[in-house]
Amino acid sequence: MLARSLRLLSFSLSLAAAQPALAVIGGVAPRDVQGTRASTVRVETSRGELCSGAVIAPQIVLTAAHCLMDGGSISVVSLDPRFRARRQPVLAVLPHPSFVPGTTPRTQPGTDLALLRLAQPLPEDMEPLMLGGGLWQGETVTMAGYGLASENNRRTARQLRETQLLNVGNYTTQNTVKVAVDIESRGETPGAGACRGDSGGPVIRGQARSRDLVGIVSWSSGPLKTRARLICGGFTAITPVSEHREWISQASARLLALGEPLQGSPSGASGNWSFSR
16 A cells, blocks of 8 residues: 555655645644644744744754745744743744755755844753654654644634644655555545645654654645645655755854844844744
8 A cells, every 4th residue: 555655756746736835634733742742833923924944952942944934924833731821932943055946846846945033042942852853765754833623714714733643655756755654545535734824834753752863744635536626635855854964953052153143133143044033
């Protein structure tokens, strides 16, 4: 069955509409305080963009770079142990140097990753994820995000959900991503997967209590065998973190070394930097 999914993968992605993965179709709301609640945040901009993010340090969140291209101030929302929302501002944003603004996630020739530096550390009940190793074919992973639970119902967004998926291999256009599918439907019929609002959400190895971050959600597409034009519930594209560990570590250190900037960007700052005020 896995081999069949792989054979269908390139064909189905060439037909299905691929979109930024902006909530979890077929997911469930977590109730484990030490699960994805402690490592997943909601990323929002003042211009209405909604994405998700993975906590990798008390003041650092890893997310998808395409989520942040519309500008505006940025904040993150975490959940306390009673699953109540609390908001914190973002001080600075650093996209991966290969990221090309203005391209869609699917045609992105660079790496769809960005780091956020928060103005203050997250509360102590949040537990940063560790950068994991390679994601292998046939492995079961857990993804989490704050997007839509129903593709056509925007009211279902902004609630944390999680689901288990199966990694079925690589998909390459301008770059290479991992692709995961619903364990039962295998991407052929509607099933669990990313949707609008899940971009930037963590993909962790194994169960929801795992601290092993193996990827970041980038985009999604609909299933192969459906007459409806869907952009969710089929394939979930994941940017693997193992190939970018060095940049994530070095860039995080650079962000943590920042002092409080003056209004706007400081003189001499690299063009890759932006400050959220």
